[in-house]
Amino acid sequence: MKKLVAGLVQQSCTADRSANIERSAASIRKAASNGAELVLLQELHLGPYFCQTENPANFDLAEPVPGPSSDAFASLAAELNIVIVASLFELRAPGLYHNTAVVFEKDGSIAGRYRKMHIPDDPGYYEKYYFTPGDLGFHPICSSVGKLGVLVCWDQWYPEAARLMALSGAELLLYPTAIGWDTNEPDSERRLMLDAWTTIQRSHAIANGLPVICANRVGFEPSSAGGGQGLIFWGNSFIAGPQGEFLAKAGGDADEVLTAQIDMSRTQTVRRNWPFLRDRRIDAYRDLLLLYRD
Secondary structure, three states: OOEEEEEEEEOOOOOOHHHHHHHHHHHHHHHHHOOOOEEEOOOOOOOOOHHHOOOHHHHHHOEOOOOHHHHHHHHHHHHHOOEEEEEEEEEEEOOEEEEEEEEEOOOOOEEEEEEOOOOOEEOOEEHHHOOOOOOOOOOOEEEOOEEEEEOOHHHHHOHHHHHHHHHOOOOEEEEEEOOEEEOOOOHHHHHHHHHHHHHHHHHHHHHHOOOEEEEEOEEEEEOOOOOOOEEEEEOOOEEEOOOOOEEEEOOOOOOEEEEEEEEOOHHHHHHHHOOOOOOOOHHHOHHHHOOOOO
16 A cells, blocks of 8 residues: 555543544544544543542443444444554453553454553553553554554653564554643643653654654543642644654644545655664664663
C-alpha cells in the first residue's frame, strides 16, 4: 500500500460508558467518511482515566477481550470496512489485568493486540496498581493496511520500544495516549512538558523513518480524591510523517477528528537518505541491557 488515509479521535470522556462509545463511534464514522482506512482511538477511551487514584472498585471496569466493548468496535470496523485500533482495560483472568490495545480488522476480526509494556507509577498515574506489564513484546500487528507498531502512552518515551518495532518491520507507529497536566502545574512547566511530549514522538518518526500517529484525550477530569485535584488532558493529537513533519494536528481544548494521507513509500526514500539503520553499531550496544552503567 503506497497511500494510506489514517485518522484519529481526540475526545473528552464522562462516566457514561455507553455515551462514550457512541461518541467514539460517531467520530470514527466521521473519519471514515473523510476516507480514513485506519482510525486510532485514545488510551482507555471507554471512560474517565481512573488511574488517578488506587481504588479496588475500578477493577470492575475491566472486560475480557473479546467482550462487550470489543465486540462493539469489531462490528463497527466490519460495517465501515476499516481498521480500528481501540484501547481497553483487559480482564485476562481473575486478578490479572492489562492496559491493552486491540486492532480490529476490516472484517471485524481481531488482527492482534498489544499489552502496554512500560507501566508508570506517579502522582495521578497509579497504573502499576491496576496493570500487569505486557508479555507480548514489541511486535508489529499485521493488518490489511500494513504492519502496525502499536504502543501505549508511557511507552512513547522509550526509544527502545519504537526501535524494536521498526526492526521487526513496523510500517507505522501508533500511540494511544492519556497524558495531561496536574491542576497545580505552573504554565511555564506545562509548555515544557507538552513540547517534550511532542518532540519525543516526532523523534521516533525521524530515528526510524516511520510515520507516527498519536491520539490523546482532552478535557479536565477531577480526581476521586477530591480537593480540586485532577488532570487537564492536553490533547494536541497529531499525525506525523517519517521525518517528523506534521501531517495533521489537533488543538488542546476540544474534541477533534483528524485525517491525513500518509505516503507509505516515503519510508524507503527517507531511509535511503538517512540510513540510520545501516549505521547502527550493534556490536557496541551491549550495555543497553544494563539498568545503569556505574
